[in-house]
Every structure is written in structure tokens, then in C-alpha cells.
Amino acid sequence: MADRIYYPKSALAEAAHCKSMEQYKQMHEKSIKNPEEFWGEIAKQFYWETPTSDNKFFSYNFNLNEGDIFIKWMEGASTNISFNLLDKNVKCGNGDKIAFYWEGNDPDDYSRLTYRKLLEETCKFANVLKSKGVEKGDRVAIYMPMILELPIAMLACTRIGAVHSVVFAGYSSDSLAERMLDSKAKVLITTDGVWRGPKLLLLKTICDEAMAKVKVNNHEVESCIVVSHLRRLANPHGGGSTATDGGNIKNGINSNGNGANEPNIPWDDDRDCWWHEEMEDAEPSCYPVWISAEDPLFILYTSGSTGKPKGVLHTTAGYLIYAATTFKYVFDYKPNDVFWCTADIGWITGHTYVVYGPLANCATSVLFEGTPFHPQNDRYWSVIDKYKVSQFYTAPTAIRSLMKFGDSLVKKYDLTTLRVLGSVGEPINSEAWLWFYNLVGHGKCSIADTFWQTETGGHVITPLPGATPMKPGSATFPFFGVLPELLDEDGKIIEGEGEGYLVFRQPWPGMMRTLYANHERFQTTYFDRFHGYYCTGDGARRDADGYLWITGRIDDMLNVSGHLMSTAEVESVLTEHPAVAEAAVVSKPHPVKGQCLYCFITPNEGRKFEKQLEDELKKKVREKIGPFAQPDVIHHAPGLPKTRSGKIMRRILRKIAIGDRNVGDTSTLADDSIVDTLFQLRPQV
Numbered sequence: 001m002a003d004r005i006y007y008p009k010s011a012l013a014e015a016a017h018c019k020s021m022e023q024y025k026q027m028h029e030k031s032i033k034n035p036e037e038f039w040g041e042i043a044k045q046f047y048w049e050t051p052t053s054d055n056k057f058f059s060y061n062f063n064l065n066e067g068d069i070f071i072k073w074m075e076g077a078s079t080n081i082s083f084n085l086l087d088k089n090v091k092c093g094n095g096d097k098i099a100f101y102w103e104g105n106d107p108d109d110y111s112r113l114t115y116r117k118l119l120e121e122t123c124k125f126a127n128v129l130k131s132k133g134v135e136k137g138d139r140v141a142i143y144m145p146m147i148l149e150l151p152i153a154m155l156a157c158t159r160i161g162a163v164h165s166v167v168f169a170g171y172s173s174d175s176l177a178e179r180m181l182d183s184k185a186k187v188l189i190t191t192d193g194v195w196r197g198p199k200l201l202l203l204k205t206i207c208d209e210a211m212a213k214v215k216v217n218n219h220e221v222e223s224c225i226v227v228s229h230l231r232r233l234a235n236p237h238g239g240g241s242t243a244t245d246g247g248n249i250k251n252g253i254n255s256n257g258n259g260a261n262e263p264n265i266p267w268d269d270d271r272d273c274w275w276h277e278e279m280e281d282a283e284p285s286c287y288p289v290w291i292s293a294e295d296p297l298f299i300l301y302t303s304g305s306t307g308k309p310k311g312v313l314h315t316t317a318g319y320l321i322y323a324a325t326t327f328k329y330v331f332d333y334k335p336n337d338v339f340w341c342t343a344d345i346g347w348i349t350g351h352t353y354v355v356y357g358p359l360a361n362c363a364t365s366v367l368f369e370g371t372p373f374h375p376q377n378d379r380y381w382s383v384i385d386k387y388k389v390s391q392f393y394t395a396p397t398a399i400r401s402l403m404k405f406g407d408s409l410v411k412k413y414d415l416t417t418l419r420v421l422g423s424v425g426e427p428i429n430s431e432a433w434l435w436f437y438n439l440v441g442h443g444k445c446s447i448a449d450t451f452w453q454t455e456t457g458g459h460v461i462t463p464l465p466g467a468t469p470m471k472p473g474s475a476t477f478p479f480f481g482v483l484p485e486l487l488d489e490d491g492k493i494i495e496g497e498g499e500g501y502l503v504f505r506q507p508w509p510g511m512m513r514t515l516y517a518n519h520e521r522f523q524t525t526y527f528d529r530f531h532g533y534y535c536t537g538d539g540a541r542r543d544a545d546g547y548l549w550i551t552g553r554i555d556d557m558l559n560v561s562g563h564l565m566s567t568a569e570v571e572s573v574l575t576e577h578p579a580v581a582e583a584a585v586v587s588k589p590h591p592v593k594g595q596c597l598y599c600f601i602t603p604n605e606g607r608k609f610e611k612q613l614e615d616e617l618k619k620k621v622r623e624k625i626g627p628f629a630q631p632d633v634i635h636h637a638p639g640l641p642k643t644r645s646g647k648i649m650r651r652i653l654r655k656i657a658i659g660d661r662n663v664g665d666t667s668t669l670a671d672d673s674i675v676d677t678l679f680q681l682r683p684q685v
């Protein structure tokens with residue numbers, strides 16, 4: 001079944017923006033051979049305060065032998081993203097169109113925001129930021145749940161040229177502090193707290209811890225702006241801002257059966273202020289600051305294989321046109337569609353496909369605060385029906401976790417408004433693909449298995465719903481402007497069928513430009529392994545039909561439920577524990593999460609390996625990195641398999657983790673008896 005080819009349904013293809021493989025091939029060829037013309041046409045849909053300088057539309061160097069790496073699109077042009085996403089749409093007569101349907105954690109909490117209101121709120125908040133001394137180029141950290149104030153805060157930054165750095169609100173205070181310190185954030189925007197499923201998270205408390213840690217390291221966050229989210233849920237007619245055009249917010253704290261008492265929110269009068277109080281007197285208009293094409297738009301941190309997160313930097317013009325174009329073609333977006341991407345805005349998927357891509361197309365989308373399991377395991381399907389969603393974009397880990405509950409929960413719902421289903425974050429196994437296709441999509445929808453990265457800004461390898469015949473588990477072919485190659489160990493191009501390192505030959509408009517304040521690391525991480533190419537860090541296979549299949553990370557990175565993290569990052573947290581001498585972390589396949597963390601621990605001399613230590617270590621990783629990073633297994637390792645030069649052989653540890661005795665060549669190990677010992681100590685999981 002999985003080898004079968006699934007063709008786009010003819011009704012879908014006939015009405016699609018890209019209707020056939022022939023059309024795709026022509027457009028792709030043009031985008032590669034004549035990028036100036038291809039992207040120049042697209043750029044005309046947007047407003048530019050000043051045009052691109054002559055002959056400066058596109059320039060780059062991808063080869064370290066020829067000097068520093070750089071990528072520039074539309075040099076000389078200036079624009080403002082919020083102007084293109086909001087003012088332009090309102091001026092075109094779409095002021096009353098819904099930009100976002102907000103669906104709260106509790107199904108009784110919902111609201112909506114039109115383009116006109118979104119523009120007004122954005123301008124007001126831009127004025128609030130200005131009143132806090134934020135200027136063009138300043139960094140603003142955002143640590144917020146999925147509420148309407150989050151895109152408002154991001155767009156307000158773009159209004160005045162400030163650079164936002166959104167940190168996923170599931171990260172620990174340490175992780176938040178590290179990111180604010182690296183970006184030297186001037187302002188932090190957060191909420192008092194949020195309900196995630198049945199759990200209350202006190203975000204302001206985490207922010208206070210993080211701001212204190214930043215201060216110890218000689219940087220100070222000058223202002224912290226706090227949305228009163230818990231209070232408005234508990235008390236909809238009382239305090240709290242409600243940036244909406246109608247809706248219903250009545251439950252929140254009460255509905256979870258936890259009592260209506262508001263938790264204590266830590267406060268520093270000199271630094272902290274409430275969002276709704278600041279917004280009260282803010283002017284509803286704010287003239288946009290014109291931003292150069294290559295000026296920074298945002299920083300988003302992603303895990304690096306050394307453990308220190310990398311501040312991926314995206315710039316203005318290229319990101320705008322790429323987010324807009326991928327959104328339009330990959331989801332085959334049409335004006336009456338309702339789009340829903342379930343990703344948190346704290347990840348790149350949320351940046352590009354909850355905020356920038358949809359708004360650039362004047363789309364209506366769903367902004368969902370909750371989880372797939374609350375209050376019942378049918379929440380996703382009920383939301384699709386409630387808003388008549390036409391494109392549903394989610395992650396394989398979510399699909400696998402929902403498959404467990406059987407087909408009946410899905411069958412309760414109509415779901416016939418769906419036309420395109422999207423998958424992102426990790427390879428999708430064919431079983432999950434087929435379930436998604438047959439059950440959720442009724443065998444009528446196209447599936448877009450979109451491969452991309454924080455660094456790529458938008459989709460780079462993906463089917464197009466009306467054009468590409470699909471193979472379950474294959475991300476298929478490159479998007480416009482993208483030229484992939486597979487390389488062997490020596491950097492030789494693999495033609496035709498084969499497997500190798502996935503690299504790209506030339507830049508597309510939406511790719512990253514640098515790592516914030518660390519161009520050196522940018523060059524060594526992505527351009528040093530193979531000169532002349534951007535190296536993704538993923539492996540891929542090309543089959544006889546030319547389809548690309550992503551095989552996963554080839555560096556020391558793990559992908560747990562779509563969250564990327566490095567083994568080094570987790571190992572350094574584990575070895576901070578006073579009882580731990582050494583730690584080695586590998587990934588183990590997991591039926592729902594894709595991969596899970598399997599940790600080998602060598603205790604210090606005289607320290608026993610016991611349950612209490614296991615629990616402490618799991619807790620420590622949760623606290624230091626975030627709950628999603630919690631290890632599944634802690635394995636007692638009196639020693640680790642190392643080469644004579646002291647390098648840990650993770651290849652062997654991965655075999656031990658899955659209980660596969662077939663460990664391969666152990667001749668380079670300093671002491672090969674350790675392999676047997678580790679098999680004997682394998683915990684029963």
C-alpha cells in the first residue's frame with residue numbers, strides 16, 4: 001500500500017494554483033534559471049516604499065573558498081511587513097474579513113479578530129513599545145501562549161522595525177534566560193499564565209526567574225509587559241484586555257474545576273506593566289517605519305549540536321515573499337478557505353504558517369490555544385468541523401498519538417470541508433500517512449509532507465496538492481527556487497537513485513541570513529562541511545522516480561515529537577548533577593514521539609545508581625530545557641563504549657537502546673567488554 005502512488009483528485013487539481021507536474025516543472029525551472037524574474041513578479045503583489053536598486057535583486061556567495069557567505073534579495077528596496085499584511089489588506093476592502101478565529105483551551109472560550117481590528121491593535125501596541133523606548137533594531141523577547149496578543153505583539157515589532165525573538169512558552173526559565181541574554185532583549189512580553197489542557201502554567205513566574213538570571217549575567221530586561229490572560233478568563237467582564245471582535249470568554253480557571261482564585265503574580269513596579277493598562281491610552285494609528293529588504297525581521301532560536309542554541313536570523317523582503325508564496329502554493333490557498341496550522345507560534349512553523357504566510361495572503365486562520373486531548377481526544381476534529389477548516393497542517397507525532405484512540409472519534413465528525421492536509425516536523429511513517437489520508441481526508445485530500453527547517457524559513461521540499469502524485473512518507477520534490485543535491489561523504493554529487501547528505505546549491509528568498517551576532521558559527525555550521533552548498537544536517541534518499549525521502553538527522557541531533565534538540569544539550573544538563581560523572585544521550589525510536597531520549601549515566605565513584613537518582617535526573621532535564629525534553633530511559637552505565645581517542649561511540653549505544661545485539665565492529669573500542677555489561681544492565685522498558 002505504501003508503495004502505491006496517490007494522485008491528486010481531479011477536482012482539486014483543476015482548481016489548484018498549480019495544476020500539473022508539467023506546470024510545476026516549468027515554474028520550478030524558471031525559478032532556478034531566472035530567479036530575478038520569477039520572484040520579481042511575485043514581489044509586485046506587495047508594497048515597496050522604495051524599489052530594488054538596479055541589478056541588485058539577488059546576490060550571494062555559498063562558497064567559503066570565495067570569501068564570506070552572504071545572501072541578499074531585493075537590495076535597496078524598503079517596505080514594512082505589517083503594512084503589507086494589514087494596511088494593504090484593509091485598503092483592498094478586506095477590513096471586515098476575519099484574520100484569526102481564536103479557539104481557547106476550553107471549548108467555551110473563543111473569539112475572533114478582523115483585519116481592521118488586528119491593524120488597530122498592532123498600531124496601538126507598536127505605540128506602547130515606542131513608549132517603552134523600543135526602537136528600530138532593538139530586540140523584543142516574547143514568551144506567550146497561543147493567544148491573539150501574540151501575533152499582535154510580533155506585528156507591532158515589525159511596525160517599528162524592532163526584532164522579535166519568540167521563545168516557546170514551554171521552555172524553562174534557564175532556556176528563556178539564555179535566549180534573552182544572547183539576543184540582549186530590551187523588553188519581554190508575556191502573560192500571567194495559561195491553561196494547557198488541565199494544567200495551569202504560571203508564565204510570569206518563569207519570566208521573573210529568567211529576568212533575574214539575565215541580570216546576574218550583566219544584562220537587564222528594561223520592561224516586562226504582561227497580558228492579563230488568566231484574569232480575563234476567570235472574569236470576562238472585569239479586568240483584562242480582550243483584543244477581539246466578539247466571541248465568548250467565560251470559563252477558563254473556573255471550568256477546570258480548580259477554583260476561581262487568581263494565583264499570585266510576582267510583580268516589580270519599576271519594570272512590569274499590564275498590557276491592557278498600557279493599551280488604554282495608546283493611539284490607534286502608527287506610521288510604519290520603512291525597513292530595508294535585508295534588515296532583520298526576527299530571531300528564532302533552534303537547537304545546535306554543541307548544545308548552545310543558535311539564533312537563526314531572518315530578514316524582511318525575502319522572508320515575506322517566500323512565506324507568502326509557499327503558503328499559497330503548498331496549501332493551495334483560496335480566498336474563502338479557513339486554514340489551520342496547529343503548531344505553536346514559538347516554533348518556525350507557527351511563525352511562517354500561523355502568522356506571516358496566512359496574513360500575507362489575507363487568509364482566515366484558526367489560532368488554537370489548547371491541546372489535541374482536551375477536554376476530549378476528539379478536539380482537533382471538533383475544531384475542524386466548528387470552523388469548517390479547509391487546510392489542516394499538523395505534525396506526525398500528533399497524528400500518531402490520535403491514531404491510538406481508534407477511528408470512531410474521527411468518524412463522529414463530518415470533516416468534508418478539508419481539501420489539503422499538511423505534515424511537518426519529522427518524517428511521517430506510511431501507517432500514519434495512510435490513516436491521515438484515508439480517515440481524516442476521506443481519501444479525497446492531498447497530503448503535503450513538508451520538509452523544511454527553522455533555517456529555511458519556509459517549505460523547501462514538498463508536494464503541491466494539485467500537481468504532485470504522492471508517495472506516503474516522501475516529501476517528494478523541491479519548492480520553487482530550491483535546488484537540492486545528495487552528496488556522499490567526500491562531497492561528490494550522487495546522481496539518480498541513492499542516499500546521502502541533503503544539501504542545497506543556491507539560496508531561495510526565505511532562507512536564513514546569519515546566526516545572530518555569530519556569523520562565524522553560521523559559516524562553520526552550514527557551509528564548511530561541503531564548500532559551495534548549504535548543508536541541512538539531514539540525510540535523504542532519492543528513489544528511481546526522483547522522489548526525495550528524508551531519512552533524518554545525521555548530526556548529533558534528536559527530534560522528539562517534532563522538537564529538535566541536541567544530545568550535547570541534554571548531556572550537559574545531566575552531568576551538572578553532582579552524582580553524575582558522565583552521560584551519553586542517544587535517540588530511540590518511539591511509536592508516538594518519533595524519537596525519545598535514552599540516557600546512559602555513569603555515576604561518580606561511591607554513588608549508587610538508584611530510582612531516586614533517575615527521578616532527579618528526569619526532573620532536572622524537564623526544568624532546565626523544558627517538559628518536552630524529559631528522558632524516557634535512564635540507563636546505568638558503569639562505563640561507556642569509547643574509542644581509544646576517547647570518542648563515545650553513539651552508534652553502539654543506539655543499538656543497546658533498542659536491544660539489538662548486532663552492534664557491528666567494536667574493534668576500535670578501548671574496552672569492548674563494556675558492551676556486554678551495558679546489555680546486562682538494560683532496564684526493562
Ligand code: 6R9
Pocket residue numbers: 302347348349423424425426427428449450451452453454455475536537538550552553559562563564
Ligand atoms: C519546520 C521544522 C527541522 C528538522 C529538519 C528535519 C525535521 C522537518 C520534516 C522533517 C522529515 C519532514 N523535519 N520536517 N523530517 N520530513 N517533513 O520542523 O523546523 O524545528 O527547525 O526542525 O526537522 O530533521 O532538519 P525545525
